[in-house]
Every structure is written in C-alpha cells, then in structure tokens.
Amino acid sequence: MSDFDYDLFVIGAGSGGVRAARIAASHGAKVGIAEEYRVGGTCVIRGCVPKKLLVYGAHFAEDLEDCARFGWEVEGKSFDWKKLRDNVADEVDRLEGLYRNTLKGNEVTIHDCRASLGGGHEVKLSDGSSVTAKNILIAVGARPHVPEIEGCQQHAIVSNDVFKLDKLPKRIAISGGGYIANEFAGIFNEFGSTVTIVNRGDRILRGYDHQVRDRLLQISMTKGIRFIFNSTFDKVEKKEDGSLHLTMNGCEDMEVDALLFATGREPNVEGLGLEEAGVKTGDRGAICVDEYSKTSVDHIYAVGDVTDRVQLTPVAIREGHAVADNLFDGQDRTVDYDNIPSAVFSHPPIAAVGLTESEAREKLGGAYKTYTSDFRAMKNVLAGRNERSLYKIVTDANTDVIVGIHMIGPEVPEVMQAAAVAVKAGLTKQAFDDTIALHPTMAEELVLMR
Template sequence: MAEYDYDLFVIGAGSGGVRAARVSAAHGAKVAIAEEYRVGGTCVIRGCVPKKLLVYGAHFAEDLKDARRFGWNVPEPCEFDWATLRDNVLSEVDRLNKAYSQTLDSHGVEMILERATVSGPNEVTLASGRTVRAERILIATGARPSVPPCPGHEHGITSNEVFHLDRLPKRILIAGAGYIANEFAGIFNQFGTKVTLINRSDVILRGYDESIRDRLLQISMTKGIDFRFHAEFRGIEKMDDGCLRVSMTNHEDMVVDCVLFATGRVPNTEGLGLAEAGVEIDAKGAVKVDADNRSAVESIYAVGDVTNRVQLTPVAIREGQAFADTIYGGKPTRVDYDCIPAAVFSHPPMAGVGMTEGEAKNRLGSVKVYTSDFRAMKDVLADRHERALYKMVCDATNDRVVGLHMIGPDAPEILQAAAVAVKAGLTKADFDNTVALHPSMAEELVLLK
C-alpha cells in the first residue's frame, strides 16, 4: 500500500489553489483539491469578476447621458432593470465556475466538493468523515469579509451577498473606505441609489497616493456621494417597515434600506485544524509562510489571501505557480512583490504602481514629481467637468521612475503597460523620448511636466 493517497492535497479552489493544483498535476503530481462552496474562489464567484461586470453596467448611466451630446437620440428617462443585470452577471459566474472545473478535470486533478480540514502534517479529514493522506498539503482558503461586532450587525450584508440583492436599495450605507467600499459606492450611485459612506478616520484608500485619492473624494462628492468621517457604529436597528436605523459616533442617526460592510477581509483559517497540526498563525489569523510558501510544518504550504501578504488575485496565481514549479517542476521560483500594480474600479477608476510621493520622499529623500491635470476629450464634448490626474514620481538622483499614479477614464487599462516601464527601471527621459500617441489620454504619460 502506498504511503500517501496523493502527492498534493489542496484545500480551497480559488485562484491560487486552482493554479497550484493544475500546474502541479501538469508536472506529474497526483493531486486532489477540496472546495466546500464553488470552484473559482472569491475573485470569480463573489469578487473582482462579478463586481467588474457591475462596474461596466454602472458606466452606462453616464454613457447614455453623454451619448446625446454625440448626436444619439437616447430616450429620457432611461430605465434600468437591476434584476436583468444581476441575473446576467450570475449566469456569467456560473459559466466561469464550469470552466474552472473543466480545467481541473482536463489536467487530471481530482475534485472533492466538500469541506476539508487538516488533521495532521500529512492528513486531511473531509466533511464526510473520510480521511486521506498526502505528502504535501497546500492551504489556499482565501479570506472573507470582516464584519464589525456592533449590535444589530446581522442586519447588514457584505460583498458576498451584494450580488444577490432582490432589488436595488433606495438608500445604502457603506461602511469602510478601502477599494471595495469606494467601488460599490460608485456602482450604487450610478444606479440611482442614495449612497452614504462612513469611515472611522477621515482618510479614504489608505496606502494610495494622496493626490489621487483626494481627487476621487472630490469627484465622488460632486457626484452626490455623502461621506461621514470619524464615525463608528453604535448599532443597527431593524424597523417595522424593514428599514434600518443606524446610530454612529459623531453623527446623527440615519435611516437606510441597506447596510453594506466593506471593512476589510480576514484570512479563512478558523476551524481548519492548522494550529493543532503545528502551523503558525499570526495575530490576524493568517498562515505564516516563508519565501517558498512553506509554513512552520515542513509538509504544509499556503498561498493567496490566507497568508495576508498581498490580497490580489494575480499575486495568488503567481504564488500558486511558484509553488508548483518549485516543488514539482524542478524550477525553483519565488514571487517578486516589488512594483505590483493595483487599481480601484471606482467612478472614475484609479490605478497606481510603485512608490507614492510620500513613500518616495521617506525612502529616497530627494524626488521629482511630474503631473498632468486635464479633461479627457470625450468628457469635454460631453460637457462633463471632472478632471483626470496623472502623476509620475522620480528619484531625483538618477531620473528613474519609481511610481506612476493616475485617476481618470480607463486608468487601469493604461497603467498595465506603463507598469512594465516602472518595473524595468526606466527613466523620465525614456518616457520623454517616446513619441506621443495622439489623440489619446495615454499620451499624457510622455508629456508630463
């Protein structure tokens, strides 16, 4: 009898777990993967993919208004049907779920659709009671929304449930000021919902460049989104008519139809048996791993959001790939976490890569900053007055571009290519020496002053 049932047992079929399982199997390993909900994980099922589709849907609110300035006869008012968009988005999620499952199956990965917990360094126990043994175990269980422990918190929803709303709320209170909060604030605002965002401090999108996040705050307020700062929940009370009365510090009570918690995410390690198996867990519940994704137990590894290193889907995928190539592919690989581009799909979207101006000043001392503050051509003809802002941060000693940050239409699409230049260590002169592609918004990157 073989000592192990599998070479690798993966717990969690999200972006990192699926990539690790698929590539490990391609390298010749016997692999099983357990998932208690649906294959695809947060990104595909209840995160970036369905959210981005809602962002696309929300953009039509302004696009249809702008179309009249471009000669299109658009009826007034235009009607929006939430159920149609919701159901079409969920259908696309179903398609992707099947596609991920087919990919695993085509690579010979055994799928086990039930909860799995660690019962030893080389042992996994399934919800059915069956135990299996594996030479290595990979934890890829991701993270879940954090909910503040205020009285009545059970009356609120999180980003998990927001895609399944029966109807659009007329008034929504969004708690938090990170990317999830600001993205859904923009989405619901465009759908016609009255949006109020509350935050414990007076800073939104902490960690992003100050100039860019200040511009988003200004534009969001102009669009009618209300912000209540220095506010913490006292409680949420469900009224007889189904509405929610929310009490908070430093502000008057307010009545809304929905409370959406977007107050961060916590690693999914509870009840997995990790600590009992000897895996070290940090104060935030994340699995502690080394540069090769190995935990304190030699046979147990972890990738993705459950490690709380960088909670981004492309990072989880790279970690899964690096794990598989290192362990089963004979290609030792480590993920480079420097210069990871990031985007906020707000209205308008933000994107950035490298150091912010503040970070560069603290780390480098002497910096040069170049900016372009402009209205996109389309917005000019549409008589829309919000302004885009592009910002380049350079090391003053050698002209090297150490950060690029922008807010405006299609900013994430533009930044992806520009991030290659920052990662490659190019200089401001390299940008200046590149001929502008005119007329485009992207040309501002080579015309910065």
C-alpha cells in the same frame, strides 16, 4: 507506488489553489483539491469578476447621459437590476464550469466538500472520508470582516451579498474607506441609490497617493456621494417597514434601507486544524509562511489571502504557480512583491504602481521629483462633463528612474498595465520623454509631462 493518496492536496479552489493544482498536475503530480462551495474562489464567484461586471453596468448610466452630445437619442431608457444581477450570475456559472473543466482536463480530482488538516499528512473531508498527501497546500482565502456591533450580524450585508439583492436600496450606508467601499459606492450611486460612506478615519484609500485619492473624493462628492469621517456605528435596528435605524457615534443617526460593511477581510482559518497540525499563525490569524510559501510544517504550504501578504488575485496565482514549480519541477522560484500594480474600479477608476509621493519622500530622503498632468478627457469635454483626470509620475531625482505612477481617470487600469512594465523594468523618465505620443489618447499624457 507512493505511500500517499496524492502528491499534492489543495484545500481551497480559488485562483491560487486552482493554479497550483493545474501546474502541479502538468508536471506529473497526482493532485486532489477540495472546495466546500464553488470552484473559482472569491475573485470569480463573489469578487473581482462579478463586481467588474456591475461596474460596466453602472458606467452606462453616464454613457446614456453623455451620448446626446454625440448625436444619439435614446428614448424610454430604463434600468432593470434583476436582469443585470441574473446575467452576472449566469456568467459566474459559466466561469465556474470552465475552472472545473480545466481541473478535470488536467486530471485533478475534485472533492466538493470542506477539508481540514488531520495531523501529519492526513486531510480530513467533511463527507466523512480522509486522504493523505505528501504535500498539502492551503489556499482558502479570506472573508469580509464585520465588527461586533449590536445588530450588524443580523441586519448588515457584506460585498458577497450585493450580488444576491432582490432590489436596489433607495438609501445605502457603506462602512469603510478602502477600495471595496469606494467601488460599491460608485456602483450604487450610478444605479440611482442615495449613498453615504461612513469611515472611522479621516481619509479614504489609505495607501494611495494623496492627490489621486483627494481627486476621487472631490469627484465622488460632485456625483452626489456623501462622506462622513471620524464616525462609527453603535447599533443597527430594523424598523417595521424594513428600513434600518443606525445609531451613530461621531455624527447624527441615520435611516437607510441597507448597510454594507466594507471594512477589510480576514483569513478563513477557523476549523482548519492549524493549531493541532503545528501550523503557526500571526496576530490577525493569517498563516505564517516563508519566501517559498512554506508554513512552519515542512510539507504544508499556504498561498493567497489566507497568508495576508498581498490580497490580490494575480499575486495568489503567482504564489500557487511557484509552489507547484518548486515541488514538482525542481525550480527555485519566489514571488517578487515589489512594484505590484493595483486598481480601484471606482467612478472614475484609480490605478497605481510603485511609491507614492509621501513614500518617495520618506524612502529617498527628499531626493525625488514629481510630474503631473491634470486634464479633461476629450470625451468629457464634448459631453460637457467637468470631470478631470490626473496622471502623476514620481522619480528618483538622482537616477531619473521612475519609482511610481499614479492615475485617476477613464480606463486608467488598462493604461496602467503597460505603464507598470516600465516601472518594473526600471525605466527612466527620459525613456518616457523619448517615446513619441500616441495621439489622440489619454495615455499620451504619460510621455508628455515635463
């Protein structure tokens, strides 16, 4: 008999925590998991999945406009925000049920309450009880950051709130220049809102290749999205008619119906008892871990956004899986963080893997080559839409190995998943050149660049 109630107790039932719990249980461990809100975490409940469904919904705006050139006539078309919102919520409910069933099917005990470290091997639960575990995994994720600006806490919204809006705002300001800001800008713009992105810096999507992000900026402005750079908010006031007056620094004041902050995410570490348990955190509050996701306390681990390593759902899943395999299957697994593909589900979307051109210039000392294809997708040509796609390959000039691929255009995240395998495998540009094109596709441009 074990001296503990559980072999592993997971705090947080998001993607990383659920994967760790399921895999540990499959190895024969007795596992418990605590979640104070809903099983599934940010990605399933209020992030990637519902947001992607909104992206799909938004795309119909342009598809319905373009379809006339393809012989279709759609009379009486209209958009019902509440119908989409509620259908998305129903899908989230369905997915949460699947996650719960997966845990129960693997005999993982679910505690529907908040959990915190109690010292030693104890975990305190908000229902007043406590349990003990030989190993503890913290997988509580992160939350949207809202700056300390007068009126923001009362009147601004964050990405979580978008999925609960009673109606679409006629005018919305979005604070931020990252992927969340640009994704929601595209969504609201396609749904008919007047959108203004306000960024304190001088560029969007810092970290992405300059040609790709410049192309998105150009296309977004053509679609009617307004961009204001080098500006910040001083004050947010709600007027009698429900609209918001934004007192600005760096630009003229604005009147909007909603203000969305998309200014990054911060780890959910408050109230976890980290300091009392001796778990070290970094400057931004993130839990410090080693390559095996172990914290400064030998039996306590942490994965996902709460560690602020790479804030991507598939990364958290890999980290949780590795922890479970190492603890309960005798493996020696770490996660490889090189060449992780990423996507921005903007309009049009962006996908990237590996080094940008500027990173290659710095890392390879100038010994790099770039290949680009700047084209209009066949569908856009017939539709009369002037929107152009851009594909870019970056290679090591000495070895011909592809070190980066960057794309903007229709469906590029789907294309990138396969292309990322090639970059991860260290294939050369010649290998792409030797591959016969699949015609007619947009993806064929990857093997036609010379």
